[in-house]
Amino acid sequence: MAAAGQELNPTSYISHHLTNRTVSLGEGPFWTLHLDTWLTAVFLAVVGFGFLWWIVRGATAGVPNKRQAFVEMLFDFVDDQVKGIFHGNRAFVAPLALTVFVWVLLMNAMDFIPVDLAALVSSHVLQQHEWKPVPTSDVNTTFALALSVWGLMIFYNLKVKGIGGWTHELFCTPFGAWFFPLNFLFNLVEYISKPLSHSLRLYGNIYAGEIIFMLLWMWAATGLVGSLFGGVLALGWAIFHILIVALQAYIFMMLTIVYMSMAHESH
C-alpha cells in the first residue's frame, strides 16, 4: 500500500513499488546501495543454496529419499545441459550453471508474491516502507550477473588460449587475417553485445512482468468488479509468468554455458 496520506493513482502506485530502498555508502550517486535488491538476493541465495547444501550433506549413494531425488533431478538437468554444450572439464562450469539457474529462478519467482503482500511483510516485519522484492527487476542484479559471466569468459579466454591466441582470434576470425579491422570490429561488437543482451533480456522480461502485475493489482483496488477481473487476470498472468520465470532462468543459464564454452574452444 502506498504510504499514508498519499493519493492512490497509477503513477504514484507504480513508482512507489518500483522505488528501491537505498543506502548511501559514500559520496556520489554510484555509492548508493539498493538494500532491498541486495538483501533479498542474499536471502534467496542463502535459502536456496542452504537447502541444496542441507540435502547434499546427507546425500546417500544408496536409495535416495524424495528430497534427494528432487535435488538430483535438478543437478542432472543442469549437468545434462552443460554436457550438451560444454565439452571439457565441467568441475567449474556445471556448478556455475547451477548457481546461475537456481539463483535467477528464485529471484524471478519473487514476482509471484503480490507486491502489496510483499509490502505488508517488508513494512511490518522489516519496518521498511520502500522494498522492491524482485532482485532481477533491478538492472544492477542482471548486469552484475552478466558482467561476472563476461569477466569469467575473458578470464577463460586468456587462460585457455593465452594472450596471443585470444588476440589472434579477435583479429583473425571469422573472416581470416586479411580482414583484421573488420574482424576486430565484429568481435568488439560481439563482446559488447553479449553482456548487454544477456542482462537486458532477463531484466526486461521480469520488469515487464512486474509492471503488468502492478497494473492488475491497481485495477483490483478500484472496487468489487475491478477486484474480480483484476484477480482473474492476475491469476492468468501468474500462470503464464511461471513459464517466463523458468524460461528466463533457463535462458540465462544456457547463455552462461554457451559463453563459457566459447571461451574454452577456439574457432
Add this chain to the structure above:
Amino acid sequence: MNLNVTMLAQAVTFFVFIFFCKKFVWPPLMRAIETRQKQIADGLTAAEEGKKSLENASRQADEAIAQARGRASEIVAQAEKRVSQMIEEAKTAARAEGDRELAAAKSEIEQEVSRAKETLRTQVATLAVAGAEKILMREVDAKAHADILSDVQKQL
C-alpha cells in the same frame, strides 16, 4: 537505469555463491550419483555373470542327468539280461531236478511193484498150497513138493 554499487555487491554475492556451490554443493551429490551409477553398473554385470553361470550349471546338470539316464538304462538292460539268464538257469535246474525226482519215483514205484508182486506171489503160492491141501484133504509135504510149489510160484 541507475547502475551503482549494488551491482558490485551482487557480483560479489554471485561469486561467493559460485564458490560455495563449487566447493560444497556440487561435488558431494555428484559423487553420490556417480557411486550409485557404478554400483548399478556393477550389479548389472554381476547379474549378467550370474545368469551365465546359471546357464552353465543347468547345462552341466542336463548333461549329468542324460549320462545318469543312459547309465541307468544300461544297468536295467544288464539286469534284465541277468534275470532272464537266471530264470533260464533255474528252469534248466528245475527240469533236471524234476527229471531226477521222476526217475527216482519211477524206480521206487517199480521196486514197490516188484516187491508187491513178490509178496503177492508168495501169498498166492501159500494160498494155492493151502487150497491144494484143502482139496487133497491132506497135508502136502512141503518139502517133497517144494519143486512143484516153486514152479507154481514162478507161473503166477
